[in-house]
Amino acid sequence: MNLSEDGTFERLKRILANDFEVATDIITPTARLDSLGIDSLAVIEVIFQLEDEFKISFPQDPGELSTIGSLVSAIDELVARQCAPSSPKTAAP
Amino acid sequence: MCAIVPENGGALRRVAVTGLGVVSPLGIGAATFFSGLVQGHSGVTRLPDEVHPRLQCRVVAPVAFDGLAHFGPARLRMLDRVSQFALVAAGEAIGDAGALFETGDRETTGVFVGTGMGGAQTTDEGYKSFYAEHSDRVKPFSVLLAMNNAAAAWIAIDHQLLGPNLTYSSACSSSAVAIGEAWKRIASGELDVAIAGGSEAPLTFGTLKAWEALKTMATEDPNDASASCKPFAKDRSGLVLGEGAAMVVLESWDRATKRVARIHAELTGYGLSTDAEHITRPSVEGQALAMERALGSAHVAPAQVGYVNAHGTATLANDGVETAAIKRVFGAEARRLPVSSTKSMHGHLLGAAGALEFAATVLAIENRVIPPTRHLVNPDPECDLDYVAETARPAATLTTAMSNSFAFGGTNVSLLCRAISL
Secondary structure: OOOOOOOHHHHHHHHHHHHHOOOHHHOOOOOEHHHHOOOHHHHHHHHHHHHHHHOOOOOOOOOOOOEHHHHHHHHHHHHHHHHOOOOOOOOOO | OOOOOOOOOOOOOOEEEEEEEEEEOOEEOHHHHHHHHHOOOOOOEEOOOOOOOOOOOOEEEOOOOOHHHOOOHHHHOOOOHHHHHHHHHHHHHHHHOOOOOOOOOOOOOEEEEEOOOOOHHHHHHHHHHHHHOOOOOOOOOHHHHHOOOHHHHHHHHHHOOOOOEEEEOOHHHHHHHHHHHHHHHHHOOOOOEEEEEEEEOOOOHHHHHHHHHOOOEOOOOOOOHHHOOOOOEOOOOOEOEEOEEEEEEEEEHHHHHHOOOOOOEEEEEEEEEEOOOOOOOOOHHHHHHHHHHHHHHHOOOHHHOOEEEOOOOOOHHHHHHHHHHHHHHHHHHHHHOEEEOOHHHHOEOHHHHHHHHHHHHHHHHHHOEEOOEOOOOOEOOOOOOEOOEOOOEEOOOOOEEEEEEOOOOOEEEEEEEEOOOO
């Protein structure tokens, strides 16, 4: 996992600390979101903010996101998918 | 209103008002609010030119309110302005009631809230982003912030109140209905404690524009915008939209006296009627019926009433009709009866208006002083009662007062309260 200042983990940590009032010292890759006070409803708002921060779009069913680590992986995957060259579109008639 | 039959088949129980909480254009806190009324202050103001420049009717009665002074940022994102107002008012009311839940009863306490529009600000912002900005990024909690019962739900969650949690929406009488329905449940023996009142936060661009289109808004007073709401005056031109919340703690008299609570007043009667005539135009018959039913439910004669806090919107239609309805109910007594519209100072809080004005009525009884109708300098020959024009009036012998709340849609409510020394 990329733990540099501008890495996914640190950016997520800043959002959780600033916008969700989570103490930074308990935000670790293995921490469960519910143990940080982020319940299933709050996760939806976290995702909304992450979409703005990383310019990504989570699918309607974002899959298993119970830990900080799983959230970081999901973000990295979506960012990578977005950067990948898109499939050639059919030319308009 | 159907006759109320107590569950035990016996007499109705007495109901005490033991807590008050207010968030108003005249300030936050019941004492600040009432002091402003008695001094004749106006919370009505003109929106600065740069705010919603497309608005023509620019006089409103806003609350000076900073959500962050009351809630953390994460919490605040879950609360529309209407719920923020409601929670602050409910918190004050419960605190004011002093050791309210020391003897338990949280599991049976009910919450009864009136609101006309619920989370209007959230709805407005969502539409703006969706339609105007063509964004698909609608805030994820929009549904939860905008729903009409959010304010009542948050009060229950914050104070762990497990009894009935009900939201009433009958436009401008919503919160008077909420207080009356809570009163019924306590009087009948169904509940011992209720938090009741209303909240409204309608000062959004979309809502103001919609009201503007209805041609019921006051014309700005050219010399003093704060004097634009002129109930019962010849030069009245319409209502001024306001925002805020008011909550009361209602408690069975026995419970309140047993725990030696400070009692503001007794809520003695509730009258409910429907015009069933026209969607906006008020009816003398409908309004009179609500007042008569309130008097009947409290077994009070017109001669015993010492003050009426009028609905008094300052619309051309309401004030003449309400004057006629008061005359019909009070007969010869109407001439000596002080009637005032505090909307001249706090504007029209729509769904929260009934609760705010009930709070004003309770405080008038408790402090033995009648707040004035401000900006009533040019009397209307059709409105020929004693409207306590311009200056508050000491009322040493005031014991019983009525608060009227009428509405578009025709749901009329009168509430009656009595001083505790009797």
